[in-house]
Amino acid sequence: MKEWLTAAELAAEALPDFPHTERGVRKIADRERWNDNPAYARDHSGRGGGLEYHVALLPTLARVAYETRNRRIELPADDEGAEPSTLPAPGTDRAAMERDARLAIVAAFEAYAKGQRLGQASLTQTFVSRYNTGKLAVDDWIRELVPHLSKRTLARWRAAKKQSPDKLAIDRSAARKGKGVLETANGGALRTFILALIAHQPHLSGAHVRTLCRDEFGDTITAIKAGVETALPMPPVRTFQHFLKQLKASEKVALTRLTNPDRYRSTMAPSGVGSLRFITEANELWQIDASPVDALCTDGRHAIYSCIDIATRRTCWYVSRTPRASAVALLIRKAILAWGVPKKVKTDNGSDFVARDTKRLFHSLDIEPELSTEYTPQQKGHVERSIRTFQHDCATLLPGFVGHNVADRKAIEDRKSFADRLGADTADMFGVSLTGPQLQTYVDDWARYIYEARPHYSLSGMTPADAAAASGTAIRTVDERALDVLLMPAAGKDGLRKVTKFGIRIDGFHYVINAAMPGDAVFVRMDPNDAGRAYAFDADDGRYIGEAVCPELAGLHPKTIIAAKKEAQSQTLNEATRDVKARIRDITKGRPLIERAIDVAKRDALAREDGKVVALPKRTQEHSTPAIAAALDVSAPEPVKTPLSGRAADLQAEIEADLATGATAQPAPVTPLRKQETPQNRFRRALALEAAIAAGEPVETADAMWLGGYQTGPEYTAMSQMYEDFGEV
Template identity: 55%
Template sequence: MKDWLTAREIAAEQLPDMPASESAVIRLAGRSEWDGSALARKRPGRGGATEYHLSLFPVLAQVAYQQKHIVIELPVKPAKAAPDAGLTARAQLERDARLAIVAVFERFSRTLKLGYATRVQVFTDKYNAGSLNIEPWAREIIPNLSKRSLARWQSQKRDGKVNALAHDPAQARKGTGILETANDGAVSAFMLALLGHQPHLSGHHVRTMCRSEFGDTVKVVSKGVETEIPMPPVRTFQHALKGLKEKHKVELLKLTNPDRYRSHMAPAGVGMLRHVTDPNQLWQIDASPVDALCIDGRHAVYACIDIATRRTVWLLSRTPRASAVALLIRKAILEWGVPDVVKTDNGSDFVAKDTQRLFASLGIEAETSDAYSPEQKGHVERVIKTFQHDMATLLPGFVGHSVTDRKAIESRKSFAQRLGEDDASVFGVTLTGPQLQDHVDEWASVVYQHRPHAGLKNATPFATALASTKPVRKVDERALDLLLMPVAGSDGQRIVTKLGIRIDGHHYMTPAILPGTAVFVRQDPNDAGRAYAFAQDGAEFLGDAICPELSGIHPETLVRAAKEMRNELVEEKTRDLKADMKRIAKGVPLIERALEVARRDAPNVIPLPKRDHVHSTPQISAAIEALGERLNPSQPLDPAAAAAHRRLIDEMKAEDEQQLFADTDALIRRRQAEIEAHRTAHLPKNANVVALPETSRERYRRAVSFRKKLDTNTLPAADAVWLGGYEQTAEFRAQQGMHEDFGDAYLS
């Protein structure tokens, strides 16, 4: 629709309230001063006639003109809707129709000098009356238009909520079907479980299973009332199954076809290894059967890819085995250097002890991906696919990439066999395994490494590796070959005996290794009579092991030489030992050394006297009586002798008491002297010294000495007053009880 018209075009429209001739329109423009306004312009191009904007026309003329020329259709560039994968096709059509109507209304009312309510009223009336040019699809979706709906749509568009304009009546009823709500959703859940268990069940099968599970009726809620209805017909089940498959397609695919789910719907990261920027920082290894036959059968191809540079190394093997992995690692290390990390899957050839031992010996960190998670080593998976589709397709003996291709080729093979043709003629097999290996190596070095790679920003693997400045860790080829040698038995562990090392029923003599030594043994594949013995961790070479039977050496000659070497070895190892033994023999006897150590370890503790009581038996009493007759005769002493005996006992008691008092006073004086000596030695002069507090035992000793002096009337009055008060305390009674239990030894 044109917004600018000349006088001739205006007259040709025959609009109401407007002149019907060109001259009359020109005179109207002159009277209304249209020419001097900003809404009049010279027409570009030839002629130079004046054009007038639509907004200069009377309202009725504007409405009539727009009614005639405006068209409600989907815009060429529809308003961009917020992404919403949940919108159905019907909902998107509903949204687009409403957006188109809003856009037309805004254009319709742009030039009308009327209020908003009037413009809405005029537009809705014209729309409902069918006076506007409306495309059939829009009229079918929105047959009638109300003022409130138009205003609401404008508001939603203005707020950017254009997807809120979408509406699908079928979606509004979604989840309210009979089978979806029957038995509180139990029927729908059971049907979904049936699809997960057997996705090929038909509607008839599912209905039969539901009748077996729930009976011939189901419970539904209609207008808030629960009722029982007969089991719906098969057609209803077919529609319900279609909806379940659409709604739960991801879950069902995960349960029924895990491989397809993993390749099409499982989360996959892009650029997850962009932090790997240095060559040999990370390698990935995997294997796959080659999609081509050789004369000596079908081979498996092992691929190793350096993540940072995308270089590849390939190795063919008849069967997957740990030795093939070792040879691939050897080939890659000799060409690129030693890697930091090698990532593999959980295949038996990758997690074998020999493979893990090789990684440990070379100082390579081995990582394994989770089971059934090929996406964790996607780079090597992708390069194997590139090899199969880029090179294997060109090989003679190609057997196809998929099961479908292989079935077709097998059918052709079966038909050819009926005609008497062999496999070589059917498939064109002409290559042997070594020839195929040569072709693969040349393809990797000539084609693949010079091909631009998107992951390298379109650089080639060759150029990327060449640009790296990281030092390459190299390994001596001979040492690498030795590390690749097979181990003895399953784990290579052996114990050296006087006969040497036993391997496969043969004894290998080890004169340089003492008996009883645990060793790790590798066998020389080129010399059956030689083996190499290392420390158990493989980090130290201990010596050669020679089998005279297999090496062609006379056993007597080898045994004689081994004895001489063993004697020299033992003599060297025992020379210092013998000297130490002589020094020990001439020194202090061992018993004296032991007793001296025991004396140092003995605790420096004096035990307190134990509480005791007299133990007696009839026999003990009789023995005491026999001895007492000699010490205490049964005949009584005369009075004079008895008096002398009592005096002697009294004198002995007095001497003991005086000695006890003297010891107590000496102890107090000694303690005071020790305190004074400590103060003199450690404290400055004129320092205030606080005496250590007197212990309860020392106070009790003082009280005992004061009691003796009191009995002899030699105790000062002040000390007598202290003694009287102290004897009333609980401390005195406790100390007195201990004195009675342990005797005078307690006071010492």
């Protein structure tokens, strides 16, 4: 706020209880002798000269109005001229902001009160009232931290400022941090168990975690409350939900270390910078590694082998259909022909880098191999970085690019409409058109014209090509023909053979060699272009002996098949989280989590049953339908039969006589009665039932149902016709 104003500026403010013209202001200045007080009147240094006056000379009402209109509460400078925000933070960033906001309000009040003619109570009241009603201009961040102000609070802040500005720093959330019930329960054992649970299964919900904690610790826990260890019931699910959210945030690094070691190593593990600055000579140290290319070719996904010269940052690349030791040898051949022989090559423990052929090649060329420690790719971070640069720079531009991860691939797939994706294979989906040789050409051109021509930070702005050209190191060269011989595959596992009178036996065939005698030990390399030709070297000193030829295979060109070996790399948990890992092992080896949850649920069910009120018998009402009634008729006891009379009795007697006669004539096995009935017997039975029904006599339900079915059949129709025609059956 501007505190010194000329008479014209004071008049322009149009303050209450004060003249609104320059002349009127000058009259007040002369009458109250403002010009005679050097502490409140001074020469105006700006245009026009004259005097300017301090706002403390204004009448009370005018001063309050001017302060309200122009005073802004913002971050002030302290007594020594330094910004409070430059003071050391007393705790968290929040605490430092709280301190600075309160210092700004106190400083604004002190400037507001300076020279006022009001008493302290009136000044405090007017300042606080104008702050709370929004009449004072306040920085947004201060208003957010202190939305409301009271006289008591302002007085307390002023007193605290006199003792130490840091006493105004209060972060309530930081003060409570680490003191929650779940943080301190059971001496911290509950917290460790919960951390182990979410490390073991990150998708557990708050309800799951609470149930498993009840299974592990029971329904009560012990926690420190008011300085005393107290038994408390297990907190509700909501408390567990809040705690899980805070725990995952505060232990993000530890959880990442436990659940995703690769991500921790690549994004969170401490990483050194410039650890290989002592490598200053070209070909002093190479690093080699391989990775699948983030693009598809017409014959599948290829692997890219990368070699980087640490001193010059040059790179050499070789595209291979599958990871194999021969691909490492061809990469070394390509780099040696371009740069010369290196002193040392660093690789990881992949099967293609530690194969016998690779070790033999390094030994033959007098190259010192160096293996990085298992599961520490950061030890060869330069080549890892070069591959990442290739994937994000070159591979992104290739046809058939499939993304750097699953999420990228899904995003590429989603760019096509469902109709376009329907029935499309992978090649169509990603626009695959490259062959392996074409990919190799693109990679070589990218490395030469883009990567090696780009200024490199580690080379102080030089390009890898310039660094290689400026190197004065002597290049160790190897004749290309000799290098090709060294790259030939060895016979069998180790290439060692003993010459017999039949020659050298390899894979069931005998190779004739004239320059060796039976009993000589030789080291044999196979010609990759002619299966019938091999080259023998002395097994002791490595000197060339001569050529061995198999008459049966000479001149043939068989296909070389090398099986791809898969690397089995397992991730281990870090020793720093020993307690959590122990709990994870206990959880894994112990009872299944679902069994624990079910046990708790059973315990709750028993508790509910113990306190359950015995219910009175429910009121019942018989339910019936026609089908139910018919079913009851079937299961009801048989009614007492009433003797037949008249014609019905005569027919019944005839039926029984016939049945008795049949039983006497053929007493054999007992079979159901109705199966022995003749058509005549059945018709007579039907007539008897019809007569009984006509006479109103009771008939069994089963007989009535049989009669109904029999009357609809062809037998009944035929027998009725005969009975009408002849009067008997």
